[in-house]
Amino acid sequence: MKSNNYIKGRGAQHNSNNRFAQFSNELRDDFLEFCRLEGETADNNKTQYLPIFPKSIVNKVDSPDVGMSFSLNPYQGCEHGCIYCYARNSHEYWGYSAGLDFERKILVKKDAPALLEAKLKSNNWKAATIVLSGNTDCYQPAENQFKITRACLEVFQRYRHPVGIITKNALVLRDLDILTQLAADNLIGVNISVTSLSEETRRILEPRTTTIKKRLETIRILSENNIPVNAMLAPIIPGINSHEILNLAQAVSDNGALSFGFTVVRLNGAIGQIFEDWIKKTLPDRANKVLQQIADCHGGALNDSRFGIRNKGEGKIAQQIHDMxxxxxxKYFKDKTFPKLNTSLHEQYKLGQMKLF
Incomplete structure (x- = not known):
């Protein structure tokens, strides 16, 4: 049973303190009482879109256990509000909180397509898959308004450059026309995140995301259009969705996914505090059990930063997850293979047209 002060439509239930900030904010009871007496709203819970202007847009990924070499994030922060999201901590570098600020202050990079084009035309650039997005979802609600992801896909298609997509939003189907063009040259791979088959679980874990039914339908439509799909069954959270692994794998396979990946949840940085606050308000009857089982996967702590282990976990519970x-x-992917994307075409199109010789 949720607590009375639960903030509907959001994952995080408060703004954690920014570790880099000199000052911290506290929502005091006397202030809330003042607002009540004055008929004012202490917090309107609205999303803000804030433009930023980076000098570059393609990021080199140095982590050895993420599964990508380069990423591009059209947006920082994510309105989807997934409570477990590892990207929350990155919002602190912008001067905001990893909690509610991460979901409500969305940084928008309108220059991303132009910066991407300059990168792809650079003499020093050699084609390698660039993933949209390695940090926050490139098809989050902001994309409806700004269409930056679509513009970037048009650049990738123009220069015949391989691109990956990670999303949990059915909005990706809006760009089916470009995706099919990219797929014709084996230049696209889409990763669809499916964390649970339960709508109740989805609503509390990922409050502003596409429904599970829509996500499975998205996998099916992409697959029917010969666009390869990998399903991300991540993160696996003991006591919340760990019992669903087989059913999740069967569902995504039945809808056409060629492979799946998973991680064992870890609550790094500020996310541990945010998650603990959330689960005690959202699932108080099993909060202690879930937190203890997560800790059991990481040597007794909610976080583990060791490369090669941090996303896999260790111990009996983690081993059970890996065995499943x-x-x-x-059972469901024995004869399926996710293709390696094509890097051979880009050099011919680097100058915007095919070379004659």
Whole structure:
């Protein structure tokens, strides 16, 4: 049973303090009482879109266990509000909180397509898959308004450059026309995140995301259009969705996914505090059990920063998760393979047209 002060439509239930900030904010009871007596709203819970102007847009990913070499994020912060999101901590570098600020202050990079084009035309650039997005969802609600992701996809298509997509939003189907053009040259791979088959679980974990039914339908439509799909069954959270691994794998496979990946949840940085506050307000009856099982996967702590282990976990609970995933691959993905994307075409199109010789 949720607590009375639960903020509907948001994942985080408060703004954690920014570790880099000199000052911290506190929402005091006397201030809330003043607002009540004055008939004022202490917090309107609205999303703000804030333009920023980076000098570059393609990021080199140095982490050895993320599964990508380069990423591009049209937006910082994410209105989807997934409570477990590892990207929350990055919002602190912009001077905001990893909590509610991450979901309500969305930084918009309108220059991203032009910066991407300059990168792809650079003499020093050699084609390698660039992933939209390695940090926050490129098809979050802001994309409806700004269409930056679509503009970037047009650049990738113009220069015949391989691109990956990670999203949990059915809005990706809006760009089916460009995706099919990219797929014709084996230049696109889409990763669809499916964390649970339960709508109730989805609503509390990922409050502003596409429904599970829509996500499975998205996998099916992309697959029917010969666009390769990998399903991200991530993160696996003990006591919340760990019992769903086999059913999740079967559902995404039945809808055409060629492979799936998963991670064991870890609550790094400020996310541990945000998640703990959330689960005690959202699932108070099993909060302690879930937190203890997460800690059991990471040597007794909610966070683990060790490369090669941090996303896999260790111990008996983590091993059970890995065993179930192995069984799922044997049952539902035995004869399926996700293709390697084509890097051979870009050099011919680097100057905007094919070379004659």
């Amino acid at each position: 995933a192995h069984l799922a691959r044997q």
